[in-house]
Amino acid sequence: MYQLNFNEFAFIDFEFERLHALTDAAETKAEKISTLRFEQKTISQYPLKLNTVYDASMPSLRDQMNSWIEAEVKFLENGHPAEKEQPAPIDITEKINTSLSVAKLALIIRLLVVDKIIINRTVAPMLRIITRIVTTLQKDEISFGSLETKYHAPDKATITAVRDMLFKWINILGKL
Numbered sequence: 001m002y003q004l005n006f007n008e009f010a011f012i013d014f015e016f017e018r019l020h021a022l023t024d025a026a027e028t029k030a031e032k033i034s035t036l037r038f039e040q041k042t043i044s045q046y047p048l049k050l051n052t053v054y055d056a057s058m059p060s061l062r063d064q065m066n067s068w069i070e071a072e073v074k075f076l077e078n079g080h081p082a083e084k085e086q087p088a089p090i091d092i093t094e095k096i097n098t099s100l101s102v103a104k105l106a107l108i109i110r111l112l113v114v115d116k117i118i119i120n121r122t123v124a125p126m127l128r129i130i131t132r133i134v135t136t137l138q139k140d141e142i143s144f145g146s147l148e149t150k151y152h153a154p155d156k157a158t159i160t161a162v163r164d165m166l167f168k169w170i171n172i173l174g175k176l
Contacts, residue, residue: 008054012064016145019069029076036076040069059155068145071152096134102142103158104165105134106150111162127151 019039026032043065059067098105109130112118120126131142150158 013143013146033076036069036073067153068149099137102146103150106147107154107158107162110151
């Protein structure tokens, strides 16, 4: 799949979950980082078939996976423990439905954290809660791996789209 640059959302989510399972199996931070670096090396060494891509409007599969791995390694190296999957403490039957993409949602959440509007001490548990209570137009169930990756490594197109959205909000505020 890497050779064909199969950068389809479901496959990327599958790969994020696979890497999470590998790191969850490792006991120490050093083992987790070593596992991620080995996977990154393996991904980078796959030969690519030229001019082959599933979705040309998205970054390559290799780039997305490498960005995610870099963000995870940085997260682990900064002294934060890897989060284990925890069951939901409450049963949520109603969800917040949005018209946002996962990438835009992740970036808006990051803005709220950076501006200290959301003040949770750790990001991963907060993102897990969001995946349980929020939907997008494309997905009723948001993958934690996808949301986390887009939170830590927003792409330029998403940043531009959210900037435009914020300017639109400023205009709306002027009319209230």
